[in-house]
Amino acid sequence: MSNERKGAIDQPAVYPSLKDRVVFITGGGSGIGESLVEHFCAQGAKVAFVDIAAAPSKALVERIAAKGDPKPLFMPCDLRDIEALRSCVAQAAKELGPIRALLNNAGNDDRHATADVTVDYWNDRMAVNVRHQFFAAQAVRPMMRDAGGGSIVMFGSITWLVGDGDCPAYVTSKAAITGMTRALAREFGPERIRVNCLLPGWVMTERQVKLWLNEAGEKQIAERQCLPDRLFAPDIARMALFLAADDSRMCSSQNFIVDGGWV
Template identity: 40%
Template sequence: MEHRVSDSISNTVKTAATQYASLVGKVVFITGGASGIGAAMVSAFVGQQSKVAFIDIDEQASAHLISTIKTANPNAQLWYRKVDVTDPDMLQLAILDASESLGGLDVLVNNVGNDARQDVENISAYDWHKCMQVNLDPAFFASQAALKIMREYASGSIINFSSINALIGPQQMTGYVTAKAGLMGMTKSLSRDFGVDNIRVNAILPGWVATDRQLASWLTEEEEQKWTDAMALKKRIEPEDVANLALFLASDNSAMITGQGINIDGGRT
């Protein structure tokens, strides 16, 4: 979960290079939307004239994002609620309430996550279960709630956030990597279960994205250089790059894409 408030949030208020007619007026629900990739997606969907609901535990960051977007776009249709995603009932109720308030649900983006590092020998049972409660469980329970709504319209797009770390397996991230690998299995399975109702389920696997939190906590100059050396494209992955992929997967332009994991890592894998 992103909790860092920064003036750079204003950078997310941009118009995407591509405008998707199929996203105009669509209802989008994003978990972990207050900052980082989540904030970039909230802004990007608003730029498509979608109606955007988002949840986040961080009320301060959420209020700042809403204010920034509303200043740039007073007509933006936004819905926000503080939600602890480790509470499935609270999460599912938020999805139901947002859909009733905004008029349905067309797109669900399961973005929330926390990539905290920890040595394997120090991981307690509590630590392990908490990691799954944040990084894996919410995607299932949110998708379960979304199915009941999207089924009525026989259409919808669900976008899960995995990570290329599920493919690389870095040290000190066993819990996170396990959860993100699990999300890929969930994506494959749900695409079959939901496909009969014309609901698509895909996953985005970002590389190391230069969010404020990553820059403050992990992405040192040395680490960034090592990561960049392993990439085909020698530049940072920005939150807006990931948001643009989410727009495509949410739109009708990807109508026959489901059950897929798409890497956005500058050629790292």
């Protein structure tokens, strides 16, 4: 079993309001995004997702269909191209119906030092991590409003809360997402559109384990987390299900931290 699938529980919650709900997920081809796609499809939602990596995304679609869950709609997209993102949102709505839940998951936490950051790299990190979240929310807002409401889940990170020092552009972008969440929640609220921010801790995706989980990392987890267990993508996905479902209908403008008690 791959690391992304660990963290499953025997009897996960079922949210009736998510059945047939149209859900749009960014960065759905691997890691946390892959688990989001799997969990929402398992709830009977109509899922559309975008990712820059076509091969793993297509494999995910076939794996979900083989399980008998509703087959998700995959659209390749580089989220730095805002017009392409807008086109994918429009295509998803045309094929599946009005989008009622948006999961702004996509991002990249490559490590970097301040001295090495150029203007181009800085702008690229903002484009990869924060800019598309705003424009995806902008794109789905009219259909959510016309449908009577919806849920937008922005994806932040605990890195800005703890002040990680090995990726300053990433930390800055993730801090900005919390500010954006509060601004959009205030503006969209009268239309019954909820906007919340989900802040994962150190999630044991395949990428994280391969690149950064060494002896020092294991020691850090043991020292910083309150809980002894490792955090996996399904732990994040289950919080996202709650935030997208009607069960969280009065939750908006909030940070929801899932980090094993790190912060």
